[in-house]
Amino acid sequence: MITAYDITLAQAADAPAIAELSRDAVEYGLPWRWTQARVMRCIRDASTNVVVARHGGSLLGFALMKYGDDEAHILLFAVRATHRRAGLGAALLSWLEATAEVAGILRIRLEARAGNAAARSFYRRHGFVESGSSPGYYEGAEDAVRLLKELGPRP
Numbered sequence: 001m002i003t004a005y006d007i008t009l010a011q012a013a014d015a016p017a018i019a020e021l022s023r024d025a026v027e028y029g030l031p032w033r034w035t036q037a038r039v040m041r042c043i044r045d046a047s048t049n050v051v052v053a054r055h056g057g058s059l060l061g062f063a064l065m066k067y068g069d070d071e072a073h074i075l076l077f078a079v080r081a082t083h084r085r086a087g088l089g090a091a092l093l094s095w096l097e098a099t100a101e102v103a104g105i106l107r108i109r110l111e112a113r114a115g116n117a118a119a120r121s122f123y124r125r126h127g128f129v130e131s132g133s134s135p136g137y138y139e140g141a142e143d144a145v146r147l148l149k150e151l152g153p154r155p
C-alpha cells in the first residue's frame, strides 16, 4: 500500500513513460496513437495539463486534461497495473477537479472504452454520469461511453 504520492505537472522527460503506459494500459489492442511526440505536444500546450504521480521517483500514473472555456476534457488517464486500487487514481482525479474548479470550469467530460468496466466503475464512484455512447469511437473496434461530471460548489 502506498501512502503518499507526489502529484506534479509533467516534464518533457516524462513523455516516454506516459506514452508507454498509455499504449499498455489504455490503447491495448488498438493502434498506438498517444506516442511520445503527441504527449510532448500536450506538455507544451498551454491549454492542457499533463499531470504525473510519482512515488520514490517512479512514475506510477498520469492524467491529461484539456481546458475549454467552461468545460474540461480528460484525454488520457492511467495508473500502473501494479499500483491500482490504492487510491492513486482518486488522488489524480481530485487534483484535476480542484484545478478545474479554480479555473472556473463547470463540467468535466471524457470517453472510456465501453468494455472498460474498471474505468466506468471508477468514474461513477467519483460522481460522473454516463451521458451517451459513441459507436465505433475507437478505430471502429470498440464503442465509447461518454461520461460527464458537473462541478458544483464544494460542501
Ligand SMILES: CC(C)(COP(=O)(O)OP(=O)(O)OC[C@H]1O[C@@H](n2cnc3c(N)ncnc32)[C@H](O)[C@@H]1OP(=O)(O)O)[C@@H](O)C(=O)NCCC(=O)NCCS
Pocket (backbone or CB within 6 Å): 025, 026, 076, 077, 078, 079, 080, 083, 084, 085, 086, 087, 088, 089, 090, 091, 110, 111, 112, 113, 116, 117, 118, 119, 121, 122, 123, 125
Ligand atoms: C481506472 C483506473 C485509472 C483507476 O485507478 P486506481 O488507482 O486503481 O483507482 P482507485 O484506487 O482510486 O479506485 C477508486 C475506486 O474506483 C473503483 N474501481 C477502480 N478500479 C476498479 C475495478 N477494477 N473494478 C471495479 N471498481 C474499480 C472502485 O470503486 C475503487 O474503490 P475501491 O478500491 O475502494 O473499491 C485504473 O484502473 C487504470 O489505470 N486503468 C487502465 C487505464 C484506464 O482505464 N484509464 C481510464 C480510461 S478513460
